[in-house]
Amino acid sequence: MGRIPCCEKENVKRGQWTPEEDNKLSSYISQHGTRNWRLIPKNAGLQRCGKSCRLRWTNYLRPDLKHGQFSDMEEQTIVKLHSxxxxxxSLIAAQLPGRTDNDVKNHWNTKLKKKLSAPPQVAHLAEAALGCFKDEMLHLLTKKCVDFQLQQANVPPGSSSGTYNHNNQNEKDGTVENIKLGLSRAIQQSDLITPYKPWNSTDATTTNLEGTSNCFPASTSGFQYPPPSFGNEGDVPSWSQSMCTGSTCTGGEQQGQLHEILEEHGEELSEGGKEMRNGTSIFSSDSVLWDLPCDDLMNPIV
DNA sequence: AATCGCCACAACCGCCATACA
DNA sequence: CTGTATGGCGGTTGTGGCGAT
Known part of the structure; x- marks a missing residue:
């Protein structure tokens, strides 16, 4: 036995809503609220399915909705969260006041997806993202260097404290320096983003979390788009996962909400992010970069 | 002026989770 | 505990506007 339809298909109107219908629905909801969508169309004098009424209200009629174009900041937020x-x-829309999941979804499908698959056109997005990311990374790296030096000074050789336990000091320094170098180059060259270069090309070397040679997708030639994992999992550009990840980019309130999301989804993120574990992209790991305990940054397996 | 194709947005569909009797 | 109703969500489709030909 199949599922019972939410309403009788014969007696309900479908298709575009008229201004009259909008008025009926709005005025009814303003008086009675949205307690029972099944009853709303009946009581409001509408020949519509309750579900259709709910959609119309949540996606269009709600007074707190924004109807204009998406701002750059909103786009960045979408890209970042989508990654x-x-x-x-719905999760992404929850971070964008006045925007609905439908809005976000449509905007992604019609604009952002194309933008992200056309790198020269999104140089500014990449640049903005890198700006945010750079600040965050440099902050963390600076802190990490200090922590590490302190740790080296205090911890006797051979003892293992914390999760970060490389054996080779030069390797650690090299990692940090490589990341810094890559970031600097990326920033410098973000205006000169090269034409799209497929990542399955042989010189698109795999990034790895040990990161001694390829801390940045750009390898040695500067920022490159998209990164090695591009094309996986519904064409999510993983570089964007590092967009505006820290305090430098998102407002305090949103930042808190974002952290809630990340906490809420931490498990599935780490579950779904298998590429991250096999080192496909260093940037995939920033699901833990977000609110990371600093030690985790340098821990290859998080 | 007519037609075609593309784009953006609105709406629908089906599935899932949850509340409730 | 179980079955049903309902709300919510993501994917997909429909439709109108607009520019190109």
Missing amino acids: VVGNRW
Whole structure:
């Protein structure tokens, strides 16, 4: 036995809503609220399915909705969150006041997806993202260097404290320096982003979390787009996962909400992010970069 | 002026989770 | 505990506007 339809298909109107219908629905909801969508169309004098009414209200009629174009900041937020939570449009929309999941979904499908697959056109996005990311990374790296030096000074040789336990001091320094170098180059060259270069080309070397040679997708030639994992998992550009990840980019309130999301989805993120574990992209790991305990940054397996 | 194709947005569909009797 | 109703979500489709030919 199949599922019972939410309403009788014969007696319900479908298709575009008229201004009259909008008025009926709006005025009814303003008086009675949205307690029972099944009853709303009946009581409001609408020949519509309750589900259709709910959609119309939540996606269009709600007074707190924005109807204009998406701002750059909103776009960055979408890109950033999409790279983390995927097509969880309601989650993403929850971070954008006045925007609905449908809005976000449509905007992604019609604009952002294309933008992200056309790198020269999104140089500014990449640049903005790198700006945010650079600040965050340099902050963390600076802190990490200090922590590490302190740790080296205090911890006797051979003892293992914390999760970060490389054996070779030069390797650690090299990692940090490589990341810094890559970031600097990326920033410098973000205006000169090269034409799209497929990542399956042989010189698109795999990044790895040990990161001694390829801390940045750009390898030695500067920022390159998209990164090695591009094309996996619904064409999510993983470089964007590092967009504006820290305090430098998102507002305090949103930042908190974002952290909630990340905490809420931490398990599935780490579950879904298998590429991250096999080192496909260093940037995939920033699901833990977000609110990371600093030690985790340098821990290859998080 | 007519037609075609593309784009953006609105709406629908089906599935899933949860509340509730 | 179980079955059903309902709300919510993501994917997909429909439709109108607009520019190119």
